[in-house]
Amino acid sequence: xxxNRLLFAAASIGALAARAAKGRLPPLFATALLLFGCxxxxxxxxxxxxxxxxLRAEKDREAREGPTVAPTAVEPLPKDEQVNPLAEFAAxxxxxxxxxxxxxxxxxxGKASLRLNALEATHTVGQGISxxxxxxxxxxxxxxxxxxATELDLTSAHLERDGKTxxxxxxxxxAGKRPGKGAVAAGTGDTPLTVWFEVPADALKEGLTFVMPDxxxxxxx
Numbered sequence: 001x002x003x004n005r006l007l008f009a010a011a012s013i014g015a016l017a018a019r020a021a022k023g024r025l026p027p028l029f030a031t032a033l034l035l036f037g038c039x040x041x042x043x044x045x046x047x048x049x050x051x052x053x054x055l056r057a058e059k060d061r062e063a064r065e066g067p068t069v070a071p072t073a074v075e076p077l078p079k080d081e082q083v084n085p086l087a088e089f090a091a092x093x094x095x096x097x098x099x100x101x102x103x104x105x106x107x108x109x110g111k112a113s114l115r116l117n118a119l120e121a122t123h124t125v126g127q128g129i130s131x132x133x134x135x136x137x138x139x140x141x142x143x144x145x146x147x148x149a150t151e152l153d154l155t156s157a158h159l160e161r162d163g164k165t166x167x168x169x170x171x172x173x174x175a176g177k178r179p180g181k182g183a184v185a186a187g188t189g190d191t192p193l194t195v196w197f198e199v200p201a202d203a204l205k206e207g208l209t210f211v212m213p214d215x216x217x218x219x220x221x
Contacts, residue, residue, distance in 0.1 A: 097121040097136070099204070099221065107142075107210070107218040111150040112184050114142040118194070119220060121204055125196060126175025137172045138197045140210055140220065143190035153181035154195040154212075159220070161199075161208045172196035 098120055105116040118141030124132045125139075138159065144152055155173060159166040173180055178194040185191070199208070208221040 095123045097204070099138075102219055102221070104218065107212075107216055109152065109212055109214065109216050111148050112144050112146040112152055114144050114152075114193075114218075115190075116210075116218060116220075117141055117143055121199075125172040126177070129175060131171045131175045133172075133198055135198055135200045136204060137169055138166075138199055138204070138208075138220075139176070139194060140197070141178075141192065141194045144184045144193055145190055146184040146186055149186045150184050151182070152184055152191075152193060154193050155180040157195060157210060157212045159197045159199060159203075159208055160211055161203050161205070164203070166197050166199045166203065169196045169198040172198065 101116060101119055107114040107116070118139065120139045121136040122139065123134070123136065124130050125137050131137075140154075142154070155168045155170070158168065168180075173196050176194065176196055178192070180193060180195040182191065182193065204221065206221050207219070210218045210220055
């Protein structure tokens with residue numbers, strides 16, 4: 001039934017249009033028919049023009065807001081890694097402890113007299129080519145004098161504490177580039193000699209003693 005009403009309406013409009021064309025309708029009906037019976041179609045741009053219009057609109061948006069960037073995945077932060085103590089010491093540079101000189105600083109070794117004038121603990125010895133330990137290199141510096149010419153070799157000495165022995169550190173001696181042995185001329189003044197030992201941190205306490213092979217001793221701490 002609804003379809004018949006639509007068809008009837010269409011037929012009626014067509015009849016009215018025909019009568020209007022022949023001048024058989026009053027002017028008011030003819031005007032209404034033109035306004036409502038035959039709606040005007042809005043012209044649409046061809047497909048290519050619509051695409052160009054979209055592209056121009058997107059270009060204008062990019063000029064105002066910048067290009068659209070796809071979100072990138074966020075990299076997880078690296079987990080904390082165990083730091084190698086030696087690498088940490090090397091990165092931070094030489095760490096030193098200035099050790100207090102003992103009350104007694106004079107030591108007699110054979111024909112020579114040694115006076116302790118420098119005492120230091122450090123993790124790294126040397127510049128350019130250096131050696132590093134997570135213990136401590138103990139540097140012991142003396143000035144030597146003798147009434148008669150004599151040879152001294154402090155690299156044959158060792159440190160000891162509570163029955164534990166700490167030998168000469170040859171690699172630190174080489175990196176330090178200071179003589180640990182040499183000739184002491186008679187009456188010509190003080191000859192500097194320096195020697196290194198490697199000890200753990202818990203040995204840097206009272207009782208740490210410098211010991212020569214002939215038994216001569218000097219308590220450092």
